[in-house]
Amino acid sequence: MSLEPINLSASLSGTTTATSTQEVPSVGTSDLVKPSRPEVGAVAYHGSKRATDIILCVGGLVVFWPVMGAIALAIKIDSRGPVLFRQSRPGLDGKPFNCLKFRTMIADAEALLQDHPELINEFSQNGKIRHDPRVTRMGHFLRKTSLDELPQILNILYGQMTLVGPRPIVWSQEEQYGEYLSKLYSVKPGLAGLWQVEGRSETTMEERIALDMKYVDSRSLRGDMKLLLRTLRAVIQRKGAY
Numbered sequence: 001m002s003l004e005p006i007n008l009s010a011s012l013s014g015t016t017t018a019t020s021t022q023e024v025p026s027v028g029t030s031d032l033v034k035p036s037r038p039e040v041g042a043v044a045y046h047g048s049k050r051a052t053d054i055i056l057c058v059g060g061l062v063v064f065w066p067v068m069g070a071i072a073l074a075i076k077i078d079s080r081g082p083v084l085f086r087q088s089r090p091g092l093d094g095k096p097f098n099c100l101k102f103r104t105m106i107a108d109a110e111a112l113l114q115d116h117p118e119l120i121n122e123f124s125q126n127g128k129i130r131h132d133p134r135v136t137r138m139g140h141f142l143r144k145t146s147l148d149e150l151p152q153i154l155n156i157l158y159g160q161m162t163l164v165g166p167r168p169i170v171w172s173q174e175e176q177y178g179e180y181l182s183k184l185y186s187v188k189p190g191l192a193g194l195w196q197v198e199g200r201s202e203t204t205m206e207e208r209i210a211l212d213m214k215y216v217d218s219r220s221l222r223g224d225m226k227l228l229l230r231t232l233r234a235v236i237q238r239k240g241a242y
Contacts, residue, residue: 048221053163057153068150071102071142078138081107084151089168094185097160099168100151104139105132146235152191164224164231165190166212176205183216192231 072083081103089099106112112134113119122129135143142148155161161168168189169177177184194211195203203211215227 053156057156060153074138075103079136091160092188100155102142102148104142104148105134109134162188162190164192164227166193167195177209180209180213184212187216192228197230197234
Protein backbone atom coordinates (compact mmCIF):
# COMPACT_ATOMS: atom_id res chain seq x y z
CA MET A 1 0.00 0.00 0.00
CA SER A 2 1.38 3.38 -0.99
CA LEU A 3 0.41 6.52 0.90
CA GLU A 4 0.53 9.95 -0.67
CA PRO A 5 2.44 12.66 1.26
CA ILE A 6 0.33 15.25 3.02
CA ASN A 7 1.26 18.63 4.36
CA LEU A 8 1.13 19.11 8.11
CA SER A 9 1.89 22.44 9.69
CA ALA A 10 2.34 22.08 13.44
CA SER A 11 4.99 20.37 15.54
CA LEU A 12 4.30 18.24 18.60
CA SER A 13 7.02 16.52 20.53
CA GLY A 14 7.20 14.78 23.87
CA THR A 15 9.67 13.43 26.32
CA THR A 16 7.92 10.21 27.35
CA THR A 17 7.17 8.01 24.36
CA ALA A 18 6.18 4.49 23.47
CA THR A 19 8.30 3.28 20.59
CA SER A 20 7.53 1.19 17.51
CA THR A 21 9.91 -0.39 15.02
CA GLN A 22 7.65 -0.49 11.96
CA GLU A 23 8.34 2.00 9.16
CA VAL A 24 6.12 5.08 9.07
CA PRO A 25 4.56 6.26 5.79
CA SER A 26 5.58 9.72 4.66
CA VAL A 27 3.37 12.56 5.86
CA GLY A 28 5.28 15.49 4.43
CA THR A 29 8.31 17.51 5.41
CA SER A 30 6.70 19.40 8.28
CA ASP A 31 5.62 16.60 10.61
CA LEU A 32 3.06 17.16 13.31
CA VAL A 33 4.77 14.82 15.74
CA LYS A 34 8.53 14.37 15.86
CA PRO A 35 9.73 10.92 17.09
CA SER A 36 11.78 11.17 20.26
CA ARG A 37 13.81 8.72 22.33
CA PRO A 38 11.95 7.26 25.36
CA GLU A 39 13.23 8.37 28.76
CA VAL A 40 11.24 6.27 31.21
CA GLY A 41 10.00 3.44 29.01
CA ALA A 42 6.77 2.11 27.67
CA VAL A 43 5.48 0.81 31.03
CA ALA A 44 5.56 4.27 32.60
CA TYR A 45 4.00 5.78 29.48
CA HIS A 46 1.07 3.37 29.40
CA GLY A 47 0.55 3.59 33.18
CA SER A 48 0.51 7.37 33.12
CA LYS A 49 -1.72 7.43 30.05
CA ARG A 50 -4.25 5.12 31.71
CA ALA A 51 -4.26 7.19 34.92
CA THR A 52 -4.83 10.35 32.87
CA ASP A 53 -7.69 8.67 31.02
CA ILE A 54 -9.44 7.74 34.27
CA ILE A 55 -8.96 11.09 36.01
CA LEU A 56 -10.10 13.20 33.05
CA CYS A 57 -13.02 10.94 32.13
CA VAL A 58 -14.39 10.80 35.68
CA GLY A 59 -14.15 14.58 35.75
CA GLY A 60 -15.80 14.74 32.33
CA LEU A 61 -18.76 12.66 33.50
CA VAL A 62 -19.27 14.98 36.47
CA VAL A 63 -19.23 18.04 34.20
CA PHE A 64 -21.19 16.67 31.23
CA TRP A 65 -23.83 14.44 32.81
CA PRO A 66 -26.52 17.19 32.67
CA VAL A 67 -25.66 17.78 28.99
CA MET A 68 -25.79 14.05 28.26
CA GLY A 69 -29.16 13.80 29.98
CA ALA A 70 -30.55 16.67 27.90
CA ILE A 71 -29.21 15.08 24.69
CA ALA A 72 -30.83 11.75 25.56
CA LEU A 73 -34.20 13.46 26.07
CA ALA A 74 -33.88 15.39 22.79
CA ILE A 75 -33.07 12.20 20.86
CA LYS A 76 -36.16 10.45 22.21
CA ILE A 77 -38.35 13.42 21.28
CA ASP A 78 -36.83 13.80 17.81
CA SER A 79 -37.18 10.25 16.49
CA ARG A 80 -38.11 6.73 17.50
CA GLY A 81 -35.37 4.32 18.55
CA PRO A 82 -32.80 3.91 21.34
CA VAL A 83 -30.77 6.79 22.75
CA LEU A 84 -27.43 5.03 22.31
CA PHE A 85 -25.98 3.46 19.19
CA ARG A 86 -23.74 0.46 19.78
CA GLN A 87 -21.53 -0.86 17.00
CA SER A 88 -18.87 -3.55 17.03
CA ARG A 89 -15.47 -2.01 16.24
CA PRO A 90 -11.93 -3.45 16.32
CA GLY A 91 -9.93 -2.33 19.33
CA LEU A 92 -6.53 -3.16 20.78
CA ASP A 93 -5.03 -6.23 19.05
CA GLY A 94 -8.07 -6.22 16.74
CA LYS A 95 -10.38 -7.46 19.51
CA PRO A 96 -14.01 -6.36 19.06
CA PHE A 97 -15.75 -4.00 21.46
CA ASN A 98 -19.05 -2.13 21.41
CA CYS A 99 -18.27 1.47 20.50
CA LEU A 100 -20.87 3.81 22.01
CA LYS A 101 -22.37 6.94 20.48
CA PHE A 102 -25.55 8.92 20.83
CA ARG A 103 -27.84 7.75 18.03
CA THR A 104 -27.79 10.21 15.14
CA MET A 105 -29.62 8.15 12.50
CA ILE A 106 -33.07 6.72 11.94
CA ALA A 107 -33.79 3.36 13.54
CA ASP A 108 -33.47 1.28 10.33
CA ALA A 109 -30.35 3.07 9.07
CA GLU A 110 -28.40 -0.08 8.14
CA ALA A 111 -31.26 -1.45 6.02
CA LEU A 112 -31.57 1.86 4.18
CA LEU A 113 -27.83 1.89 3.47
CA GLN A 114 -28.05 -1.44 1.65
CA ASP A 115 -30.49 0.16 -0.81
CA HIS A 116 -27.98 2.89 -1.74
CA PRO A 117 -24.73 1.39 -3.13
CA GLU A 118 -23.42 4.90 -3.89
CA LEU A 119 -23.48 5.67 -0.16
CA ILE A 120 -21.65 2.42 0.61
CA ASN A 121 -18.99 3.36 -1.95
CA GLU A 122 -18.59 6.87 -0.49
CA PHE A 123 -18.19 5.46 3.01
CA SER A 124 -15.62 2.89 1.89
CA GLN A 125 -13.58 5.64 0.22
CA ASN A 126 -13.74 8.36 2.89
CA GLY A 127 -15.00 6.72 6.08
CA LYS A 128 -17.84 9.26 6.10
CA ILE A 129 -20.94 10.14 4.05
CA ARG A 130 -21.26 13.89 3.48
CA HIS A 131 -24.99 14.05 2.71
CA ASP A 132 -26.33 11.06 4.58
CA PRO A 133 -30.13 10.77 4.26
CA ARG A 134 -30.29 8.55 7.34
CA VAL A 135 -29.22 11.29 9.77
CA THR A 136 -31.98 12.79 11.93
CA ARG A 137 -32.49 16.48 12.71
CA MET A 138 -30.95 16.05 16.16
CA GLY A 139 -28.28 13.88 14.60
CA HIS A 140 -27.08 16.71 12.36
CA PHE A 141 -26.56 18.92 15.40
CA LEU A 142 -24.80 16.21 17.38
CA ARG A 143 -22.43 15.42 14.51
CA LYS A 144 -21.57 19.04 13.80
CA THR A 145 -20.72 19.58 17.47
CA SER A 146 -19.20 16.07 17.98
CA LEU A 147 -21.45 15.65 21.02
CA ASP A 148 -22.54 12.26 19.65
CA GLU A 149 -19.19 10.88 20.82
CA LEU A 150 -19.60 11.79 24.50
CA PRO A 151 -20.71 8.24 25.48
CA GLN A 152 -17.25 7.02 24.47
CA ILE A 153 -16.12 8.34 27.84
CA LEU A 154 -17.61 5.07 29.13
CA ASN A 155 -15.57 3.07 26.59
CA ILE A 156 -12.46 4.79 27.95
CA LEU A 157 -13.33 4.02 31.57
CA TYR A 158 -13.96 0.38 30.59
CA GLY A 159 -10.41 0.31 29.15
CA GLN A 160 -11.59 -0.28 25.57
CA MET A 161 -10.48 3.12 24.29
CA THR A 162 -8.18 5.95 25.33
CA LEU A 163 -8.54 9.73 25.27
CA VAL A 164 -5.93 10.23 22.54
CA GLY A 165 -5.25 7.76 19.74
CA PRO A 166 -6.36 6.77 16.23
CA ARG A 167 -10.13 6.98 15.85
CA PRO A 168 -11.93 3.59 15.82
CA ILE A 169 -12.34 2.13 12.35
CA VAL A 170 -15.13 -0.14 11.16
CA TRP A 171 -14.42 -3.72 10.18
CA SER A 172 -14.89 -3.01 6.47
CA GLN A 173 -11.95 -0.56 6.56
CA GLU A 174 -9.41 -3.20 7.59
CA GLU A 175 -8.47 -3.99 4.01
CA GLN A 176 -7.64 -0.33 3.29
CA TYR A 177 -5.04 -0.30 6.07
CA GLY A 178 -3.29 -3.27 4.48
CA GLU A 179 0.23 -3.72 5.85
CA TYR A 180 -0.35 -0.98 8.43
CA LEU A 181 -3.25 -2.77 10.14
CA SER A 182 -1.11 -4.57 12.73
CA LYS A 183 0.47 -1.27 13.76
CA LEU A 184 -2.98 0.34 14.09
CA TYR A 185 -4.05 -2.52 16.34
CA SER A 186 -0.99 -2.12 18.55
CA VAL A 187 -2.68 0.82 20.33
CA LYS A 188 -6.15 1.49 21.69
CA PRO A 189 -8.48 3.57 19.54
CA GLY A 190 -8.93 7.10 20.84
CA LEU A 191 -11.58 9.73 21.35
CA ALA A 192 -9.24 12.43 20.00
CA GLY A 193 -6.27 12.36 17.66
CA LEU A 194 -4.32 13.62 14.67
CA TRP A 195 -7.08 12.86 12.17
CA GLN A 196 -9.49 15.17 13.97
CA VAL A 197 -7.14 18.14 14.20
CA GLU A 198 -6.08 17.75 10.57
CA GLY A 199 -9.50 18.04 9.01
CA ARG A 200 -11.36 14.79 9.83
CA SER A 201 -13.86 14.28 7.03
CA GLU A 202 -11.99 16.74 4.80
CA THR A 203 -9.04 14.33 4.56
CA THR A 204 -8.75 11.30 2.28
CA MET A 205 -8.53 7.75 3.60
CA GLU A 206 -4.84 7.57 2.66
CA GLU A 207 -4.17 10.77 4.62
CA ARG A 208 -6.03 9.37 7.60
CA ILE A 209 -3.93 6.18 7.54
CA ALA A 210 -0.73 8.22 7.33
CA LEU A 211 -1.80 10.32 10.32
CA ASP A 212 -2.67 7.20 12.33
CA MET A 213 0.72 5.64 11.62
CA LYS A 214 2.54 8.85 12.51
CA TYR A 215 0.77 8.97 15.87
CA VAL A 216 1.58 5.34 16.69
CA ASP A 217 5.30 5.86 16.11
CA SER A 218 5.52 9.23 17.85
CA ARG A 219 3.04 9.15 20.73
CA SER A 220 4.02 10.81 24.00
CA LEU A 221 2.32 12.13 27.12
CA ARG A 222 3.12 15.73 26.27
CA GLY A 223 2.04 15.17 22.68
CA ASP A 224 -1.22 13.55 23.85
CA MET A 225 -2.08 16.58 25.98
CA LYS A 226 -1.36 18.96 23.12
CA LEU A 227 -3.43 16.86 20.75
CA LEU A 228 -6.30 16.80 23.24
CA LEU A 229 -6.27 20.61 23.46
CA ARG A 230 -6.05 20.95 19.67
CA THR A 231 -8.94 18.51 19.28
CA LEU A 232 -11.09 20.58 21.64
CA ARG A 233 -10.34 23.64 19.55
CA ALA A 234 -11.18 21.76 16.32
CA VAL A 235 -14.48 20.58 17.83
CA ILE A 236 -15.39 24.12 18.91
CA GLN A 237 -14.59 25.37 15.41
CA ARG A 238 -16.49 22.38 13.95
CA LYS A 239 -13.54 21.68 11.68
CA GLY A 240 -14.24 18.87 9.21
CA ALA A 241 -17.41 17.74 11.00
CA TYR A 242 -20.65 16.84 9.21
